[in-house]
Amino acid sequence: MSPLEYYRVPGSVRDNVDIVYKGVDSAASEPQLHGAPHRQRFLKIWRIVGYLLAGTLLRLVYTQLTEPPPVVPLSPPLVVSLPPPVLSRPSPARETKSNLSPPTKRFASLSEGRWVRREGPYTQADAVRDYGAEAADVRGEKTALLVTSWTWSPMLPGRVMRDWDGYDFAKRMLNSEIGLLIAGDSISSQMMGALGSIGGAPAMLSVTRYDPYEVGTAPHNPHTVVRNNMVPSTLIEIALKRDSEWYPRLRKELPHVPESRFIEPFARGVRHDTLVDLPELKEMVRGLGKIPQFHDEGVRFIRTQDWKRYLRPLSSTPGWPGQQKSIAILNTGAHIAPSQLGLDALTISKLHPLMAREIMLFVKAIPRLHTMYRSTAPGQPRCPVFRKPVYPAPPFADHDKSKAYGWGAFGHYNEIWGREMDRLSPTGLSDDLSGSLVFLNVTDMSLQRPDARAIKRINRPDCLHWVLPGVPSHWIRMAWHVIGELDEGRV
Known part of the structure; x- marks a missing residue:
């Protein structure tokens, strides 16, 4: 021990x-x-x-x-069940590549192409089928049929131009707040007259033409169908006839559209030669240090019906389920000339950007509106000698008549309007992104058709206006293609 x-x-x-x-x-x-x-x-x-x-x-x-410490079981993680986020689907026009394209680029390929003759002999029955009216020309029926037997064929990559259908056009316009508004000078009136021909049979539509030289709104020959009429009108309205075969069908296919919309016109053509009202135009001229003279003010060569009043009621929200955008097609240029305004060419060149800015700022601020500005095609002296399209388009021919009307500067003016549109809307969209701006370039395709110019009299060719429905009806078809692309959100 x-x-x-x-x-x-x-x-x-x-x-x-x-x-x-x-x-x-x-x-x-x-x-x-x-x-x-x-x-x-x-x-x-x-x-x-x-x-x-x-x-x-x-x-x-x-x-x-x-030994390791005991493992204390943890309580299961807290899972909070949240509803999925609600993502509002943007409109088609906000989804596509076209949103990033300026107005002059969005549909540029639509204006590149050539005229193609329809196969086989072309008869008056064919003209009625294609244009809603028989072909007519002071040079005779043979020439008239030859002029109308050509159709525009654009070089659309991998696609074709949208087929025209008068019924579908009426349906599309009735399903918008005001439908279609065409505003501009006498060429725009011809475009509206062409629509009156190809839009549908007289039994379906009423085409009311108001007195071409009166500055009032009193109807002249009401319910007169405009067919092959070169004389421009102050106001043209196209509406659906209540007793037509189209009415019950459209009423059934558009159940949400109010009845009052079927009574109103679905297309209007308003004559305004300068788009900018004359008082504002004079202020612009004074701002450039010039004194406005406006030789033709108050006479029949300058008419200024109020086209803006049809756009001011447009609302920012749809008026009924599935409502589509309204359409405006604008143009000016032929009357902004030295011979009519008493201004030198340099001043007029400076005036165009101011006008373009004024108009584009107005329309791009309007909600739910697609706006197209149609380019101006200059007149073509010696037009009576042509019997078929010319490809490529002949160079502009200077002439005493063209000098007096300033036709040689139309290409420059088109560039100014296109440049201002691109600058003000680089994406091609309106201020609230609900509408679009498009530069509808019809210059080259129009210059390929000196044979389709109006003659009036053999010894006094017009060479600026058109034999109707003719070339302006193809502008309508081009615009119809653009409308379809915008509705679908495609370039």
Whole structure:
């Protein structure tokens, strides 16, 4: 027994026992207690209890040092169920590449192409089918049929121009707030007259032409269908006849369109030779340091019907489910000439950007409106000598008549309007992104058709206006293609 073990024995035991060592390494290396038997038993019990307590303590320490801490199960993560975000789908016009294209680029390929003659002999029945009217020309029926037997074929990459359908056109325009508005000079009036021919049979549509030389709104020969009439009108309105075969069909296919919309015209042509009202035009001229003279003001050569009033009521929200955008086709140029305004060519060149800015800022601020500006094609002297289209378009021929009317500058004016449109709307969209701006370039395709110019009299060729429906009807078809592309959100 070691000394340490000895001192661990209680004092009362140490005083009454004798310790005898028998060797430390022997199996009997434990003290021999001499005394009463009960004292020996007590010492053995005390020793056993000590061993047990020490072993228990050692096990606890070992467990704390070697075993990993118990894994406390975590509560499952809190999952919050949120509704999916509501993403408003943008209109097609905001989804496509066309949004990034300026007005002069969006449909540029539509104006690149050539005229193609229809196959087979062309008859008056064919003219009625294609144009809604028989061909007529002062040079005779043969020439008239030859002129109308050509169709415009643009170089659309991988596509063809949209087929014209008078019923679909009426349906599309009735499903918008005002339909179609064509505003401009006498050539725009001819465009509207061509629409009156190809739009549909007289039994379906009423085409009302107002007095061409009166500045009022009193109708002249109301409900007169305009067919092959070169004389420009102050106002032309096209509406659906209530007793036509189209009416019940359209009423069924457009159930959300209010009845009042079917009563109103779905297309209007308004004569305004300068687009900018004369008081504003005079202020622009004064701003350029010039004195406006306007030789033809107040006479029949300058007419200024209020075209803007048809656009001012346009609302920013659809008036019924599925309502489509209204359409405006604008043009000016032929009357912004030295001979009529009493201004030099340089001043007129400076005037055009101001006019373009005034008009484009007005239309691009109007919600839910697609606006096309149609380019101006100059007249072509010596037009009576042509009997078929010319490809490529012949170069502009300067002439005393063209000098007087400033025809030679029309190309420059077109560039100015296109440049201003691109600058004011680089994306080709309106201010609130609900409408579009498009430069409808018809210059080259029109210059390919000196044979289709109006003659009036053999000894006095016009060479600026057109035999109707003729070339202006193809402008309508081009615009119809643009409308379809805009509606579908394609370039």
